[in-house]
Amino acid sequence: MKKNNFAKLLTQAFVVCAIGCFCVACASTAKFDYAASEGMMLHMTLPQKLPPITVVPFRDIRVPRVMAGEEGEEASVMPLLMKRGSFATGWLPFMPYAWISRVKPEANDEGSLATLGSFWCQWDKELAEAAVKSLEASTFFQEVKSAESRENAETRYIFTGSIWSTEYQGERITYGVTYLLAPALWLIGFPDAVSHNKLGITFRIIDLQTGRPIWRYRFEGKDSTVHFLYARVGEDASRYAQLMKTAMNAVLFDLKTQLEKVDLQKNNTDF
Numbered sequence: 546m547k548k549n550n551f552a553k554l555l556t557q558a559f560v561v562c563a564i565g566c567f568c569v570a571c572a573s574t575a576k577f578d579y580a581a582s583e584g585m586m587l588h589m590t591l592p593q594k595l596p597p598i599t600v601v602p603f604r605d606i607r608v609p610r611v612m613a614g615e616e617g618e619e620a621s622v623m624p625l626l627m628k629r630g631s632f633a634t635g636w637l638p639f640m641p642y643a644w645i646s647r648v649k650p651e652a653n654d655e656g657s658l659a660t661l662g663s664f665w666c667q668w669d670k671e672l673a674e675a676a677v678k679s680l681e682a683s684t685f686f687q688e689v690k691s692a693e694s695r696e697n698a699e700t701r702y703i704f705t706g707s708i709w710s711t712e713y714q715g716e717r718i719t720y721g722v723t724y725l726l727a728p729a730l731w732l733i734g735f736p737d738a739v740s741h742n743k744l745g746i747t748f749r750i751i752d753l754q755t756g757r758p759i760w761r762y763r764f765e766g767k768d769s770t771v772h773f774l775y776a777r778v779g780e781d782a783s784r785y786a787q788l789m790k791t792a793m794n795a796v797l798f799d800l801k802t803q804l805e806k807v808d809l810q811k812n813n814t815d816f
């Protein structure tokens with residue numbers, strides 16, 4: 546009898562601990578922080594600096610809302626599946642984990658992430674600001690400016706991007722024993738959750754005199770964070786900033802490679 550009571554008390558303690566930890570985590574908010582993200586910004590020297598360039602806000606094309614119909618037909622609205630999965634499945638026996646997937650991780654009306662209450666990022670502007678920091682650090686250009694739109698740009702060339710993926714997937718690990726018993730494993734050091742961040746952007750440099758892109762680079766990257774009861778709680782979306790830094794380093798490396806292939810540094814007024 547005493548053993549049964551002890552087992553019940555121990556189980557209750559695990560459940561209370563788990564609920565408490567999730568409540569604390571789900572009450573927290575994180576923001577996109579490029580400056581504090583891990584990794585260095587690439588710095589390479591060119592024989593001659595490139596003309597001034599202006600960075601304008603990126604285009605957010607993550608969710609195409611309209612699908613073109615056949616010729617002569619009206620366009621139809623595409624069904625949007627913004628969120629898949631549910632953390633509630635973690636209560637089912639023999640399920641190794643419960644998961645969710647989101648097209649827009651910053652959407653506050655879709656519930657919490659794996660260990661984080663909410664994530665905030667104004668992608669079009671904040672990724673453009675991140676690009677400015679990396680372009681300045683690279684010293685490729687004579688000057689790096691920013692503008693609210695291409696119409697406000699004071700330089701011939703503009704740098705921009707199209708954001709086509711910021712997919713998030715989060716998993717709460719239950720090891721097949723549900724949320725009732727999984728906390729016992731979390732308490733002794735087993736991972737309690739995993740978060741996956743995906744970033745997809747197509748970068749462009751556009752010549753405003755012709756209106757055409759003179760350079761293009763497509764980046765797609767994915768990174769993950771393993772969460773523990775005592776570590777990395779709330780870092781569900783921390784890899785987006787690191788992925789952007791990786792993307793910008795790849796952008797600069799590709800741009801330098803293209804410059805070496807063709808003579809694009811003839812003078813200071815043209816690529």
